[in-house]
Amino acid sequence: xxxxxxxxxxxxxxxVLAGVDLSVARGESLVIxxxxxxxxxxxxxxxxxxxxxxxxxxxxDGQDAVAARGRAREAMxxxxxxxxxxxxxxDSMLVWENVAFRLLRGQNRLGRAEARETAIxxxxxxxxxxxxxxxxxxxxxxxxxxRVGLARAIATTPEIIxxxxxxxxxxxxxxxxxxxxxxxxxxEMGATAMTITHDMTSVRKIADRVAMLHEGVIQxxxxxxxxxxxxxPYVHQFVNGLPDGPIAAVx
Amino acid sequence: xxxxxxxxxxxxxxxxxAVLGLCQTTGxxxxxxxxxxxxxxxxxxxxxxxxxxxxxIGYFSLPVVGLTALFxxxxxxxQIYAGGARFNAESVVPSIVAIGMVRELGPVLGGLMVxxxxxxxxxAELGTMRVTEQIDALWTLSTNPMKYLVAPRLLAATLAxxxxxFVGDVIGIMGGFAVGVARLDFNPAVYIDTTWRFLETGDxxxxxxxxxxxxxxxxxxxxxxGYRSGRGAQGVGRATTNAVVSASILILASNYIxxxxxxxx
Ligand SMILES: Nc1ncnc2c1ncn2[C@@H]1O[C@H](COP(=O)(O)OP(=O)(O)O)[C@@H](O)[C@H]1O
Ligand SMILES: [Mg+2]
Numbered sequence: 001x002x003x004x005x006x007x008x009x010x011x012x013x014x015x016v017l018a019g020v021d022l023s024v025a026r027g028e029s030l031v032i033x034x035x036x037x038x039x040x041x042x043x044x045x046x047x048x049x050x051x052x053x054x055x056x057x058x059x060x061d062g063q064d065a066v067a068a069r070g071r072a073r074e075a076m077x078x079x080x081x082x083x084x085x086x087x088x089x090x091d092s093m094l095v096w097e098n099v100a101f102r103l104l105r106g107q108n109r110l111g112r113a114e115a116r117e118t119a120i121x122x123x124x125x126x127x128x129x130x131x132x133x134x135x136x137x138x139x140x141x142x143x144x145x146x147r148v149g150l151a152r153a154i155a156t157t158p159e160i161i162x163x164x165x166x167x168x169x170x171x172x173x174x175x176x177x178x179x180x181x182x183x184x185x186x187x188e189m190g191a192t193a194m195t196i197t198h199d200m201t202s203v204r205k206i207a208d209r210v211a212m213l214h215e216g217v218i219q220x221x222x223x224x225x226x227x228x229x230x231x232x233p234y235v236h237q238f239v240n241g242l243p244d245g246p247i248a249a250v251x
Numbered sequence: 252x253x254x255x256x257x258x259x260x261x262x263x264x265x266x267x268x269a270v271l272g273l274c275q276t277t278g279x280x281x282x283x284x285x286x287x288x289x290x291x292x293x294x295x296x297x298x299x300x301x302x303x304x305x306x307x308i309g310y311f312s313l314p315v316v317g318l319t320a321l322f323x324x325x326x327x328x329x330q331i332y333a334g335g336a337r338f339n340a341e342s343v344v345p346s347i348v349a350i351g352m353v354r355e356l357g358p359v360l361g362g363l364m365v366x367x368x369x370x371x372x373x374x375a376e377l378g379t380m381r382v383t384e385q386i387d388a389l390w391t392l393s394t395n396p397m398k399y400l401v402a403p404r405l406l407a408a409t410l411a412x413x414x415x416x417f418v419g420d421v422i423g424i425m426g427g428f429a430v431g432v433a434r435l436d437f438n439p440a441v442y443i444d445t446t447w448r449f450l451e452t453g454d455x456x457x458x459x460x461x462x463x464x465x466x467x468x469x470x471x472x473x474x475x476x477g478y479r480s481g482r483g484a485q486g487v488g489r490a491t492t493n494a495v496v497s498a499s500i501l502i503l504a505s506n507y508i509x510x511x512x513x514x515x516x
Binding site: 045048049050074077078080081082084085086088089090091101102105106152 | 295380383384385387388390391392393394395
């Protein structure tokens, strides 16, 4: 469904991605792990066409995602939902208007009352009460903003969903609720998911497959069951949080 | 001697780099403007966004433009009276105030004031949206930010600025009238009559055309700088400053070109 091959990206002289090969099958949940600043978010943004890679190919449903322009690009993005690392909520709009952004626009748009109802239902799914619907994003805590971003990403039940650190900044109980929700979305809706996380509990709960990004390339990819047994030194060090190994603690 | 040559070489290289940079900026600004205008012309449109921008750019700029015009009209009357007195032509005050305001000062000073207010706020808003990934989020929600953010601002500013300039013209002439009557002993009826007698429709329309161009420049520079804002608060700050400076300079430069085009000597 999604296939990256040889994707490379540098910002100025700083090489972030140096040939990423990765594929996700339809209905599969892939989790990308890796230290912070290794280019995990950049990888997702390349697939969405928000960052144009310097080299490599990205196919979504067999379509070239990088070359898509205009209507073709909008049609491709219709399939996607994305939770940004920082939430990326529109701060000039109410919480429910954020969640219902897509429902209020486009060909199949809903009326405001109906869209609002759907938004509140989605907010409940991410553990937020109906009262939050009429607040502005700036009035919410960071964790709550994250969950609103999640509600917005799943509002139109997209085929492909990207979650950039969905549980960062949440308390352990809420993190568990969100992990369950993501698992549910993949199983129930049959969505294809790519999730970035540092949280090993999340990895074990969400993932079908795991890919480890380090130094611009995928160092290892395999089923979630193998992360504890693999010989790969990067994965071993990361999963167990060891100070010694191929990943230098000070970069 | 080689040291001197190196110095000259360095100097020339820096000029070359500046020229190349200017060409590059001009190119990308032109592409940005064309893209923005193409979205103004093509559906889907966002009428609510357009209305909000019209209110923000037009309505809320009224006090700034009004005060600018009022004081300028007053000062203009005093200056022209002092200048005219040197060859016994004090009676030209009403017509020169009117022509000066309508053709030149109304649109230009109004444009510069609105540039300070609106270019800056557009650049800061879009820059913040860029930095906090809200512009990226728009793409992922199948909404083209050029269409949703840039097009309504371009259209609203282009339409609002002539209206603001017109209000400024009227208030500026009233400022001149107040000073003329209160300080320079003009007869109110004569002042109003002289104002109208020498004012031509072309004076007014040319001023409004200028204002429309300035409005476009104001929104364009705000959007361009904000949309391409660098990362962090520093990037947004730089975008805001650049927007005001570049909008002001472009307004003054285009004012000269438009004046040449509209009133060939
Ligand atoms: N738009 C950009 N411009 C310049 N550098 C960027 C940009 N986006 C990301 N980077 C850099 O790329 C590197 C990887 O970033 P990112 O993908 O966000 O890391 P992470 O793996 O933590 O998500 C970082 O060093 C970051 O500074
Ligand atoms: Mg990241």
